[in-house]
Amino acid sequence: MSTDTARRWVQSLAALVIAAAVVTGAAACSSSSGTTESAGNAPTASATTAPTGTIVVFAAASLKSTFTALGTQFQAANPGTTLTFNFAGSSDLVTQLTGGAPADVFASADTATMGKLTTANLVSGTPVNFATNVLEIATPPGNPANVKSFQDLGNASIKTVICAPAVPCGAATATVETATGVTIPAVSQESSVTDVLGKVSSGEADAGLVYVTDVKGAGTTVTGVPFPESSQAVNTYPIATVSGAKNVPLAQAFIDYVTGTDGQAILATAGFGKP
Amino acid sequence: MKASQQYAGIPKWVLAIAIIGALFVMLPLVAMVVRVNWAEFIPLITSQSSIDALLLSLRTSSIATLLCIIVGVPMALVLARTSFPGQRILRSLVLLPLVLPPVVGGIALLYTFGRQGLLKAPMDFLGIQIAFSTTAVILAQTFVALPFLVLSLEGALRTVGTRYEAIGATLGAGPTTVLRRITLPLVLPALISGAVLSFARALGEFGATLTFAGSLQGVTRTLPLEIYLQRETDPDAAVALSLVLIAVAIIVVGLANQIGSNSRLYGERIS
Numbered sequence: 316m317s318t319d320t321a322r323r324w325v326q327s328l329a330a331l332v333i334a335a336a337v338v339t340g341a342a343a344c345s346s347s348s349g350t351t352e353s354a355g356n357a358p359t360a361s362a363t364t365a366p367t368g369t370i371v372v373f374a375a376a377s378l379k380s381t382f383t384a385l386g387t388q389f390q391a392a393n394p395g396t397t398l399t400f401n402f403a404g405s406s407d408l409v410t411q412l413t414g415g416a417p418a419d420v421f422a423s424a425d426t427a428t429m430g431k432l433t434t435a436n437l438v439s440g441t442p443v444n445f446a447t448n449v450l451e452i453a454t455p456p457g458n459p460a461n462v463k464s465f466q467d468l469g470n471a472s473i474k475t476v477i478c479a480p481a482v483p484c485g486a487a488t489a490t491v492e493t494a495t496g497v498t499i500p501a502v503s504q505e506s507s508v509t510d511v512l513g514k515v516s517s518g519e520a521d522a523g524l525v526y527v528t529d530v531k532g533a534g535t536t537v538t539g540v541p542f543p544e545s546s547q548a549v550n551t552y553p554i555a556t557v558s559g560a561k562n563v564p565l566a567q568a569f570i571d572y573v574t575g576t577d578g579q580a581i582l583a584t585a586g587f588g589k590p
Numbered sequence: 591m592k593a594s595q596q597y598a599g600i601p602k603w604v605l606a607i608a609i610i611g612a613l614f615v616m617l618p619l620v621a622m623v624v625r626v627n628w629a630e631f632i633p634l635i636t637s638q639s640s641i642d643a644l645l646l647s648l649r650t651s652s653i654a655t656l657l658c659i660i661v662g663v664p665m666a667l668v669l670a671r672t673s674f675p676g677q678r679i680l681r682s683l684v685l686l687p688l689v690l691p692p693v694v695g696g697i698a699l700l701y702t703f704g705r706q707g708l709l710k711a712p713m714d715f716l717g718i719q720i721a722f723s724t725t726a727v728i729l730a731q732t733f734v735a736l737p738f739l740v741l742s743l744e745g746a747l748r749t750v751g752t753r754y755e756a757i758g759a760t761l762g763a764g765p766t767t768v769l770r771r772i773t774l775p776l777v778l779p780a781l782i783s784g785a786v787l788s789f790a791r792a793l794g795e796f797g798a799t800l801t802f803a804g805s806l807q808g809v810t811r812t813l814p815l816e817i818y819l820q821r822e823t824d825p826d827a828a829v830a831l832s833l834v835l836i837a838v839a840i841i842v843v844g845l846a847n848q849i850g851s852n853s854r855l856y857g858e859r860i861s
Contacts, residue, residue, distance in 0.1 A: 406822045474722070476804065481823045502722040503804025504811075506819050510800060518706035519721045 366564035367395035371417060373408045374400060375424035375552070377448070377508065380532055381585040382422070388581070389572050396565060404507060405429075405483065412437055412557065419560035420569055422552060424448075425483040429553040439560065442553035444590035445574045446582050449549055450487055451527045452540035453515045460521035465542040468522060469497040476511050476520040479504040483550060484511070488524050490548035499524075512537065526550070531586040551590060619836065626833055627826040634830040642808040643816035644834060650724060650812060651792040654731035658788040662739035663781070667769075669740070670747035681744075688737045695733055696801025703729060704802075726803035727810050731792035738791055739784040746780030747773070779851075786846040790839050 374382050379402045386398040401408070401418070405428040412418060413435050421438075422445070423429040429442050454462050460473050468475045477499060478485030485504065492498060505511045508525045515523040516536040523537075530539035554573055556566045572578050579589070627634070634640070669681055687695055702708045703720045713720070720726050754776065758768045774781070796814040803810040805819065813835050821828040 404822070410821075410825065479805065479819050479822075481819055501806070503806050505805055506800075506815075506822065510805075513801065514804065517700055517704060519700065519704050 365393060365395075366562070366568045367393075368562045368565055369397040369399065370419035370560070370562050370565045370569060371399045371401065372420040372422065372569065373412065373416070373418045373557075374402055374420075374422040375405045375408070376402050377424050377526060377528060378402065378422055378552070381528070381582055381587070385573065385578055385581045388577065389569060392572075392577075393568065396568075398569065406431075409435075417559075417561070418557045419562055419566040420554065421557050422554040422573070424550065424552055425486075426551050426553055427486075428483070429555065432555075432557075437558050439556040439558040439563075442555035443570060443574055444551050445554050445570075445578070446552040447549050447588035447590055448526045448528055448552065448586075449545040449588065450484070450491060450524050450542075451530045451545065452542060453512060453523045453525050453530050453533065453537040454521065454540060455515055455518045456535060456538055458538045458540065459518075462522045462540055464540075465491065465495055465544045466497055468499045468524070471500045474502045474519075474521045475499050476503045476505060476514045476523040477501045478508065478511060478524070479506060482506060484508050484525065487548035487550055491544050494547035495544050526586075528586040549588070552587070622829060622832060622836075625829050627830070630826060631830050634824075634827045635834050637827070639807055639811075639816060640827070640831055640834075643811055643813045643831070644838075646724070646727070646808060646811065647793055647813040647835075648838070650727045650731055651789050653728050654735055654792040655785050655789040657728070657732045658736050658739045658792075659781070659785055662736055662784070662788075663743065663774075665736075666740045666743035666747060667773075670744045671752070684740060685737045687734050688741075692734055692795065692797030693801050696730060696798035699726075699730060699733060699798060699802040721802075722804045722806065722810060724803075724809055727799050727812060730798035730802045731795045734795050734798055735788035735791040738787040739781075742780050742784035742787065743777060746777040750776045782846055782849055786843055789842055789846075793835065793839060793842075 372382070372386070379400075382400060382402070386400060390396055390398060401411075401416075403411070405424045408421065408423075409428055409431050412421065412432060421429070421432060423432070423442075426442075426444075429438070432438050433442070452462055452465070452468070454460065462468070462473060467473060477488045480486055480489050484507075488499070502520065503514065505514070508529050511520075511523040511525050512529060512533055514520040515525075516533060522540075527539070527541070527545075530537060554570050556563060556570065560566045573582075583589075665684065669677065669684070690698075700707065700721075703713070703726070704710075705719070705721055707713075720729065754772050755768050758772045759765075763771065794814060795812070796818065799810065799812060800815060800818070805811045805815045811819070813831060817828045817831045817835070820831060
């Protein structure tokens with residue numbers, strides 16, 4: 316019987332460990348979605364020559380396609396430079412940066428999140444606003460529920476998915492709700508724009524509130540319905556050099572490119588507004 | 591005889607590696623406990639949204655575990671006690687949710703039970719709408735947790751063999767009586783540990799729920815989804831809630847092991 320006692324004890328312990336691992340593992344899988352690569356040994360450029368080397372750019376998830384295109388152009392225009400991007404939710408990126416992740420440039424989807432990084436003394440200089448974004452209604456292709464205005468979303472028979480107030484797109488949604496006096500009886504409050512778009516493009520929801528650029532980026536999988544009240548909540552995107560950046564000249568050159576004519580043209584094509 | 595007087599035939603290097611393995615699992619838990627803001631702990635975990643999330647998680651995980659038992663026991667019996675062409679393939683397919691990323695499971699469920707899914711016609715006919723409901727959460731949890739129960743029960747069924755069942759049958763017991771009086775009592779410990787694993791998996795379920803059920807306080811936002819959302823604005827709350835999730839899992843596993851060891855004694859008595 317004593318072997319059984321010992322075995323039982325070991326089994327109990329094993330079950331505890333497995334259960335704890337299952338539970339924590341599932342929660343942990345969401346904690347870090349971005350990939351980070353170290354900047355390597357960036358050669359320091361002298362002030363007179365064009366900056367070369369490598370920088371790491373942390374940018375909001377909503378900038379992914381735009382910044383990828385912009386980065387390719389920047390590298391073509393500046394031979395000898397390499398940009399490495401890490402795209403994730405702005406809050407995630409701040410968590411990574413305060414945790415010591417190496418980066419040279421940070422582009423946030425809203426000023427509040429950039430503020431968090433400034434508070435943490437991780438911003439070098441003053442952040443520059445480089446783009447704006449407003450909300451738009453996304454519907455499944457062809458708009459089957461015939462959503463025409465923001466007021467329509469107050470109708471409970473239209474299944475609307477929005478972002479939770481805790482995330483920037485949800486905060487913008489709440490601002491428009493307050494300004495218009497329309498309360499949306501949302502069937503779900505998602506943690507990210509991607510989750511809202513997923514529910515809409517799959518036809519699960521009749522409508523979702525996302526950014527103009529998200530609707531444009533989703534192509535034919537969703538149909539956009541712009542609404543004038545969106546001007547009540549304009550999201551401003553700031554960009555800044557991270558303190559401790561390994562290659563400050565190149566970081567500054569990239570920021571100049573984003574705020575310059577070429578960068579602004581690409582951003583405008585993607586649907587971003589002028590700051 | 592005490593367990594300590596037994597022959598402990600484990601080489602020292604095995605023990606050393608086992609300790610490293612245990613540390614690998616335990617250290618992250620310790621790291622999290624260290625990070626908890628204890629001064630704010632109680633207010634953080636007793637906010638309305640936290641309590642809603644915890645109660646919803648307990649409710650849905652319990653129902654999901656019950657569903658796993660109801661359909662999982664017959665599945666394990668069929669896989670362990672019968673043989674038919676294609677059984678191996680069927681077993682692999684049944685166990686698929688184990689290796690599938692939960693998000694993929696969620697997408698698959700969406701394409702099955704969603705508004706535009708495979709079962710659109712019959713569900714429209716019956717007037718059933720699952721999307722964005724607590725039912726969707728339970729379905730997602732059952733989907734990912736079911737293999738844990740089937741796997742552990744099927745293994746136990748194969749291990750105990752069919753000797754007692756055959757004797758029972760020769761003494762005139764019908765198949766249902768054999769199942770009820772012999773088979774199930776024999777594998778009860780495995781059934782309980784399988785159910786506990788299923789519960790733990792359902793409790794931690796995140797990806798499939800987020801993809802398939804959405805996230806609304808009190809309806810579909812379970813504890814893992816609440817943690818994910820809180821992390822955006824309040825990392826302290828996220829850590830505190832994670833600790834609650836772990837505590838719940840440890841309590842449930844501990845209780846179930848207590849029940850399990852009692853029933854194991856019972857199992858030994860009848861055998």
